[in-house]
Amino acid sequence: MNNIPSSLDVRLKARNGNNFTTSGLANSFVQTNVVIIPKKFAYDFMLYCQRNPKPCPLIEVFDPGEFSSSNAKNSDIRTDIPEYKIFKNGKFLNFSENIISLWREDFVTFLLGCSFTFENELIKNGIDLPYFKSGKNVPMFITSIDTINAGKFSGKMVVTQRWIPREKVVRTIQITSRFPNQHGTPIQVGNSEEIGILNPHKPDFGDSWIPDDKNLVPVYWACGVTPQIAIQNAKLEIVITHSPGKMFITDLKDEDMAVI
């Protein structure tokens, strides 16, 4: 018996109205960040992603009005994410279980790579990720690092945080180098303050984790929640995203994303 759910299993679980974090679920399938915006803003947003590939690595851009991913069979982007965030005029309005009633023919969906892809590789290398098995969410922080703007889109970079044993830091860098479309190498190792994180135990999104071992070093990766900040700054009439840590699961396999 194989108890690991397939990508479709997880999509169907979300479609049936369940709300859950996806870290560690369907653990050989590529998970993605999601941004859905009207077509008229899509050029500037795609340009923003092109100029900021570490936080915003593009995996797929749908045609306008399309709601099924060409990388996820029988998928429906309107229902298959465990929780959606709705933004209007740059302000977060509410969470939603699905977006069927909001759907428009001019909506363009962007799927962006997610660091969950390299987590299995970290686990295989003996690097413990406590939130991974507990159903908790990875800690995420808004840094002091400016992204490169494109049109109306600009803002600070968001990062994920993982505490890595000192002797595994080099291996961690090697592992994540293989996945440039899933945020790739860390943007900071060890010095939280250097990227404007004054309290590394108080994340802006996700769950805090206080390490009980002096040997652990905080390591930070660019995060696909970054565009949620840029979207708020751009004050678009409407934007829909996934809720942090509650991702869209494709049929792509993590290992297929490795460049080497």
Place this chain on the structure above:
Amino acid sequence: MNNIPSSLDVRLKARNGNNFTTSGLANSFVQTNVVIIPKKFAYDFMLYCQRNPKPCPLIEVFDPGEFSSSNAKNSDIRTDIPEYKIFKNGKFLNFSENIISLWREDFVTFLLGCSFTFENELIKNGIDLPYFKSGKNVPMFITSIDTINAGKFSGKMVVTQRWIPREKVVRTIQITSRFPNQHGTPIQVGNSEEIGILNPHKPDFGDSWIPDDKNLVPVYWACGVTPQIAIQNAKLEIVITHSPGKMFITDLKDEDMAVI
């Protein structure tokens, strides 16, 4: 004395009206393919690049009307390429030494990665590239492989060809894996016919090379000339590109492009 020209030296040489191939020149600087199109077609073209990252890896997209690259100090995209190709309504019209008189405020310039980036690494590994030192142009072929379309853009993939000693093929794959934004790994090793190349000594662009050694294997990489085919199929009112093998030289260093 260092006789290797800087990136600016090569741009100035082109600006002064000289016509030359850039393979092997300024050999630690990143060279790029160039596509210049009106803003109204830029969304579909950027999407075409996103969907076809092997032939069309995006290095930079300029703001409309901008003619200086943020990756090349004091550059002018209207003069700094040795030779331009002008297409009108999908047909190749003429070559040009510069495009000053054609420039429009709604022109968007795209820089795409080029396989010349990994050529120095191949040379360092004892892989001889005869056209590299001779001032000749790398052989390029239109294959039978369909790219993924976006809006009006569609067409066959163009590839570059290099003849590699049999015992160096594995090393060649390793070296080029490090540069996913410069076409990365080969798309075909050894079997030209499998990608629709019936005569591997008769390229569609560039110069033919007939190897004199039975030990050499033809290896093919996706090529940044691919969008020139897609552009012709799209029949845009006007498009300007570099001439194959006569590239734009940035101030970026080849080694900075390596992901690992």
